[in-house]
Amino acid sequence: RILKRQMLCRNDIDRLNAPFLAIYDSLIPAEEEKAKQKQLLTLLEKLVCKEWPKARLYLYGSCANSFGVSKSDIDVCLAIEDADINKPEILLRLADILQSDNLQNVQALTRARVPIVKLMDPVTGISCDICINNILAVINTKLLRDYAQIDARLRQLAFIVKHWAKSRGVNETYQGTLSSYAYVLMCIHFLQQRRPAILPCLQEMETTYSATVDDIECAFFDQVEVLRNFGSCNKETISQLVWAFFNYWAYRHDYANSVISVRTGSILSKHAKDWTRRIGNDRHLICIEDPFQTSHDLGRVVDKHSIKVLREEFERAAYIMQCDPNPCVKLFEPY
Numbered sequence: 001r002i003l004k005r006q007m008l009c010r011n012d013i014d015r016l017n018a019p020f021l022a023i024y025d026s027l028i029p030a031e032e033e034k035a036k037q038k039q040l041l042t043l044l045e046k047l048v049c050k051e052w053p054k055a056r057l058y059l060y061g062s063c064a065n066s067f068g069v070s071k072s073d074i075d076v077c078l079a080i081e082d083a084d085i086n087k088p089e090i091l092l093r094l095a096d097i098l099q100s101d102n103l104q105n106v107q108a109l110t111r112a113r114v115p116i117v118k119l120m121d122p123v124t125g126i127s128c129d130i131c132i133n134n135i136l137a138v139i140n141t142k143l144l145r146d147y148a149q150i151d152a153r154l155r156q157l158a159f160i161v162k163h164w165a166k167s168r169g170v171n172e173t174y175q176g177t178l179s180s181y182a183y184v185l186m187c188i189h190f191l192q193q194r195r196p197a198i199l200p201c202l203q204e205m206e207t208t209y210s211a212t213v214d215d216i217e218c219a220f221f222d223q224v225e226v227l228r229n230f231g232s233c234n235k236e237t238i239s240q241l242v243w244a245f246f247n248y249w250a251y252r253h254d255y256a257n258s259v260i261s262v263r264t265g266s267i268l269s270k271h272a273k274d275w276t277r278r279i280g281n282d283r284h285l286i287c288i289e290d291p292f293q294t295s296h297d298l299g300r301v302v303d304k305h306s307i308k309v310l311r312e313e314f315e316r317a318a319y320i321m322q323c324d325p326n327p328c329v330k331l332f333e334p335y
């Protein structure tokens with residue numbers, strides 16, 4: 001009887017596959033949006049090269065990691081190899097150049113945590129942030145994009161989790177909740193942990209790509225075409241995975257002792273990382289290790305108040321997946 005009940009539950013949850021996939025499809029950016037992004041990047045490259053002939057521009061963040069929903073802003077990194085560059089000076093000069101080319105709302109934020117120039121292109125309607133020499137972000141963007149190519153369920157799960165987090169107001173680092181980058185890492189780690197595993201651990205495999213940035217060695221396996229069948233022994237569907245993801249973060253994750261680590265594809269202990277107590281503003285109440293900057297906890301923005309908000313949201317989502325007659329609507333209700 002128990003087996004029958006479990007099978008019933010499974011069939012029940014599988015009824016949600018079609019609506020979840022429909023939500024996923026509705027969030028994917030159209031090809032024409034990608035073309036507009038390219039058009040803006042080409043314009044920016046032309047302007048930048050006139051001033052700094054050796055500089056290069058890279059897209060990073062959601063417009064390049066394949067986890068971007070439609071109508072997102074784009075993130076651009078200006079790479080200048082000059083050792084003694086003065087970032088504020090370059091940002092101000094860049095803002096000047098962009099303004100004289102009729103780009104709109106140009107603003108240099110030289111004192112932000114990550115200093116940037118913001119702009120809006122009236123031709124394509126796209127807004128854009130440009131930072132300088134944030135090469136680690138360009139490399140972690142590649143890591144995320146490479147993971148996305150291995151199993152389609154990662155992109156589906158991450159779109160749904162990001163959409164949920166935005167709808168529920170828990171994707172705001174300035175309010176102590178998590179960044180989109182952190183949510184995608186949670187999804188990757190979750191799929192690495194399924195049995196059979198749906199994703200491998202690229203940083204534990206043979207190195208086919210490597211770069212050293214600020215003394216940090218970034219090395220991983222990036223020939224992901226050969227991994228296309230990696231997760232095929234695991235037949236879990238998107239609705240089962242969404243259910244299990246929220247169930248994990250609501251009831252199963254050991255917040256007191258565990259650190260999730262995409263780098264090792266495993267759970268590490270807070271103790272081993274010396275993340276057991278508050279140091280400065282880092283409280284380590286939910287621990288997500290950055291895959292390259294391993295001393296960096298992406299949960300460090302979370303405080304005493306926001307950890308409660310986050311955990312209640314995970315519990316709400318888990319409850320809805322389990323009991324609500326219409327989870328695909330209820331899950332994303334504005335808070």
Ligand code: ATP
Pocket residue numbers: 060061062063065067068069072073075136137138140141179180181182290298
């Ligand atoms: P969204 O769709 O919400 O714009 P996004 O993928 O652009 O999502 P963000 O969290 O805005 O995600 O981050 C943009 C990029 O900046 C990430 O893809 C990552 O490369 C980099 N990044 C963001 N936060 C960190 C961090 N704490 N440490 C290292 N890199 C980060």
Ligand code: MG
Pocket residue numbers: 061062063073074075
């Ligand atoms: Mg972004």
